Amino acid sequence: MTLSRAKAVFIWGTAISAVIFLVLSYDTLVQMPKRTGEEKMDAHVVAGKWVWQKYNCNDCHTILGIGGYYAPDVTKVMSYRDTEWVTRFLKDPEKVWPNARKMPNLHLQDQEVADVVAFLTWVNGIDTNNWPPKPLLATAVTSGSPGEAVYKAQGCSACHMLDGVGGTVGPDLTKVGSKRDKAWIEAQLRDPKTHNPKSIMPGVSKLAPKDIDDLAGYLAGLR
Amino acid sequence: MKYESQKIAINYFMIAAVLFGLQIVFGLITGAKYVWDFDPLISIIPFNTARAIHINLLVVWLLFGFMGGTYYIIPEEAQAEIYSKKLANFQLVLFALIGVSAIVGYLLGWTWGMPFLEQPTVLKFGIVTVALIFLYNIFMTMMKTKKWTVIQGVLLGGLVMLAGMFLFGVFFMKNLSDQYFWWWWVIHLWVEGAWELITGAIMAFMLMKLTGVDRQLVEKWLYIEVGFVLFTGIVGTGHHYYWIGTPNYWLWWGGIFSALEPLPILFMVVDTLRVVRERKTEIANRVALYWAVGCAVMHFFGAGVWGFAHTLPQINQWTHGTQITASHGHFAFFGAYAMLNLTMFYFAMPQLKGLPNFKQSLGIQSFWFMCSFMGLMALSLAVAGIVQVYFQRVLGMDFLTTQGYMKLWYAVFWVAAWGFTAGVVLFLIDFFRLAKSKA
Numbered sequence: 286m287t288l289s290r291a292k293a294v295f296i297w298g299t300a301i302s303a304v305i306f307l308v309l310s311y312d313t314l315v316q317m318p319k320r321t322g323e324e325k326m327d328a329h330v331v332a333g334k335w336v337w338q339k340y341n342c343n344d345c346h347t348i349l350g351i352g353g354y355y356a357p358d359v360t361k362v363m364s365y366r367d368t369e370w371v372t373r374f375l376k377d378p379e380k381v382w383p384n385a386r387k388m389p390n391l392h393l394q395d396q397e398v399a400d401v402v403a404f405l406t407w408v409n410g411i412d413t414n415n416w417p418p419k420p421l422l423a424t425a426v427t428s429g430s431p432g433e434a435v436y437k438a439q440g441c442s443a444c445h446m447l448d449g450v451g452g453t454v455g456p457d458l459t460k461v462g463s464k465r466d467k468a469w470i471e472a473q474l475r476d477p478k479t480h481n482p483k484s485i486m487p488g489v490s491k492l493a494p495k496d497i498d499d500l501a502g503y504l505a506g507l508r
Numbered sequence: 509m510k511y512e513s514q515k516i517a518i519n520y521f522m523i524a525a526v527l528f529g530l531q532i533v534f535g536l537i538t539g540a541k542y543v544w545d546f547d548p549l550i551s552i553i554p555f556n557t558a559r560a561i562h563i564n565l566l567v568v569w570l571l572f573g574f575m576g577g578t579y580y581i582i583p584e585e586a587q588a589e590i591y592s593k594k595l596a597n598f599q600l601v602l603f604a605l606i607g608v609s610a611i612v613g614y615l616l617g618w619t620w621g622m623p624f625l626e627q628p629t630v631l632k633f634g635i636v637t638v639a640l641i642f643l644y645n646i647f648m649t650m651m652k653t654k655k656w657t658v659i660q661g662v663l664l665g666g667l668v669m670l671a672g673m674f675l676f677g678v679f680f681m682k683n684l685s686d687q688y689f690w691w692w693w694v695i696h697l698w699v700e701g702a703w704e705l706i707t708g709a710i711m712a713f714m715l716m717k718l719t720g721v722d723r724q725l726v727e728k729w730l731y732i733e734v735g736f737v738l739f740t741g742i743v744g745t746g747h748h749y750y751w752i753g754t755p756n757y758w759l760w761w762g763g764i765f766s767a768l769e770p771l772p773i774l775f776m777v778v779d780t781l782r783v784v785r786e787r788k789t790e791i792a793n794r795v796a797l798y799w800a801v802g803c804a805v806m807h808f809f810g811a812g813v814w815g816f817a818h819t820l821p822q823i824n825q826w827t828h829g830t831q832i833t834a835s836h837g838h839f840a841f842f843g844a845y846a847m848l849n850l851t852m853f854y855f856a857m858p859q860l861k862g863l864p865n866f867k868q869s870l871g872i873q874s875f876w877f878m879c880s881f882m883g884l885m886a887l888s889l890a891v892a893g894i895v896q897v898y899f900q901r902v903l904g905m906d907f908l909t910t911q912g913y914m915k916l917w918y919a920v921f922w923v924a925a926w927g928f929t930a931g932v933v934l935f936l937i938d939f940f941r942l943a944k945s946k947a
Contacts, residue, residue: 286732287728288724288727288728291729291731291735292658294732294736295731295732295734295738296735298735298738298739299735299738299742301739302738302740302741302743305742305743306742306743306745309743309758309761310689313749313754314686314689316754317683317753317754318683320685320755321685321686323683330682331682334682334684337621338619338620338622338680340621341557341617341619341621341626342556342621343556343623344556344557345554345556348684349684349752349753351623351688351752351829353555353559354829355541355555355556356555357908358829385545385908385911386908386911387545389550389551404684411684411685411752412753413751413752413753414750414751415825416750416751416825417751417825417828418826418901419904420902420903420904422902422904442906442909443908450909
C-alpha cells in the first residue's frame with residue numbers, strides 16, 4: 286500500500302463514520318424529549334438535578350449505569366422505594382440503614398430533599414431500553430406475601446437477620462412469631478419506643494396502614 | 509535532542525510524574541473503602557471526593573505528559589524552535605494552578621458533580637484557555653517551517669480534537685439523558701478518538717527514532733491505524749448509548765462498530781513488533797523499548813480485549829454499571845495512556861539530560877512491577893465484577909449484600925494495588941534521579 290492510499294483510508298474512514306454518527310445523533314436528539322418524558326421535567330426536577338450534581342452523588346452512585354460503583358444504582362430507585370422512604374433516608378441515611386457501608390449525612394435542606402426526589406422520580410420514567418434487566422431468577426427469589434415485599438423494600442434486613450441473611454444490629458427475626466403476636470409487632474412497628482424506650486429502631490408509622498398490617502402479619506407468621 | 513526549546517518538556521514531565529504518584533495515593537484511599545466498611549475518613553475525604561481526585565489526577569497527569577511530549581517532538585518534526593518558550597512556561601503554571609484549585613476545591617466540597625468533569629465551570633474555562641495557548645504555540649511553531657509531516661498532522665489533529673470535544677462537557681443541561689449524551693462526546697471521543705491519535709503519533713515518532721526504520725513506512729501505518737481508530741471509534745460511541753434514554757438502534761450501530769475497535773489496536777501491536785524486528789540501529793535505550801512494546805501489548809489487552817468482552821449489548825445489559833467497567837477502566841487507561849507517557853519519559857529524558865548511557869536496571873524493574881500488578885488488579889476487579897453480575901443482576905440479590913460477597917476480590921485488588929505502588933515508587937526514584945543528574 287502506498288502512502289497516498291493509506292491517507293485515503295484515513296480520510297474516508299473518518300468521514301464515513303463521522304457522517305453516520307452525526308445523522309444518528311441528530312435523530313437521537315429529535316427523539317429524546319419523548320423518550321425521556323421531558324414534558325414532566327418541571328422546575329423541581331431541574332433543581333433536583335443540580336442538587337444531585339452539587340453534592341457529587343454521582344461519584345458514589347451510578348445513574349443510568351454511569352458513575353462510581355460504590356453505592357447502588359439509582360436509575361429506577363423510585364420503582365422500589367416510595368417517596369416517604371427516600372426522604373427519610375436522605376435526611377439521615379445512617380438511621381434508616383445503620384449497618385454496613387455508609388452514606389454520609391449531607392445535611393440536606395428540606396427543599397433539596399424534595400427536589401432530588403422529584404428528579405429521581407423523573408429519571409425513573411426515562412425509557413432505558415429495559416435496563417437494568419429483570420433478574421433471571423427474580424421470581425424465585427422475591428415471590429412471597431405482600432408483607433415479605435414490604436420487609437424487603439423497607440430494608441429491614443440491614444439490621445435484622447432472617448434465616449441467616451441480614452444484619453446483627455437488631456434481634457434475629459427468624460422465629461419472631463413464636464414469641465410475639467401480631468398486635469405486639471404492629472405496635473413495635475408503629476413506635477419502637479413503646480416496648481423499649483431506648484430502642485434505636487426507626488419506626489415505620491408513615492407507611493400505609495395496609496403495608497404495616499401486611500408486614501406485621503408476615504412477621505407474626507414466622508415461627 | 510537537537511533544539512534548545514525541547515527542554516520545555518522536562519518540567520511538564522516532572523509535574524506529570526508527581527501527579528502520577530499522587531493519583532496512586534488517592535487510588536489506595538479509594539480502594540480501602542471497598543475493603544473495610546468502617547471508614548475513618550468519611551467526613552474528610554468521603555468516597556466520592558477520593559474518586560473524583562483519583563480520576564482527575566489521572567487525566568491531568570496524562571495531559572501534562574501529552575503536552576510535554578508534544579513540546580519535545582514538534583521542534584524535531586518542524587525543524588524549528590518552539591514559537592514561544594515563555595508562553596509554554598506560562599501555560600504550565602496556569603494549568604498547574606487550575607489543577608491545584610480543583611483538588612483543594614473537591615476537598616472543600618466545591619464540585620460540578622459530573623464524573624471526570626467535576627471541575628467547577630470557572631475552572632473549565634481556565635482549562636479551555638490553557639488548551640488554546642498550547643494549540644496556538646504548537647501551531648505557530650509548525651507555521652515557521654510548514655513541514656507538514658504526517659506525525660505532526662496527526663498529533664495536531666488529535667490535540668485540536670481533544671480541546672474541541674471538551675466544550676461539549678462544559679454546559680449544564682436540564683435533561684440528564686441529554687447531559688450524558690454530550691458527556692460521552694467528551695469522554696468517549698477523547699479516549700477512543702483524540703487520545704488515540706495523539707498516542708499513535710507520539711508512538712510512531714518514538715519507534716521511528718528508536719529503531720531507525722524509514723519515515724515513509726511509519727507514517728503509512730500511522731494513517732491506517734488512526735483511520736481505523738476513527739472509523740470504528742466514532743460510531744463506536746454508540747456502545748454508550750444503549751441504556752441512557754437514547755433510541756434502541758444504537759444497540760446495532762454501537763455493537764457492530766465497537767466490536768471492531770480492537771482491530772486498529774491489533775495493527776499497532778503487529779506494527780510495533782515488526783519495526784522492532786526490522787530495526788536499523790541497535791536500541792541502546794532498553795527501558796524505553798520495554799515500555800513501548802509493553803504499551804502496545806497492554807493497550808491491546810486492556811482497551812481491546814477487556815473492552816470487547818463487554819461491549820456487545822447482549823452482554824453489556826448485564827455488566828453495565830458494575831465492577832467489570834472498573835476493571836476495564838484501570839487496565840485500559842494504564843495500558844494505553846499511562847504506559848505511553850512512561851515510554852515518552854524514558855525515551856526523552858536521557859536525551860534531554862544528555863545521558864544516553866543512563867543506568868537502566870531500576871526502570872526495567874519498575875516496568876515489571878507495574879505491568880504484572882496491574883494485570884492482577886484488572887483480573888481481581890473482573891472477578892469481583894463477575895460475582896456482582898451473577899448475584900445482583902442474574903439472581904436479583906440486593907446491591908449491598910452482593911458487595912459483601914465481593915470483598916475477598918476487593919482485598920486481592922487492594923493488595924495488588926500496593927504491588928503496583930511499589931512499581932510507581934521505583935519509577936519515581938529512578939525518574940527523579942535521572943531528572944536531577946547532569947551530563
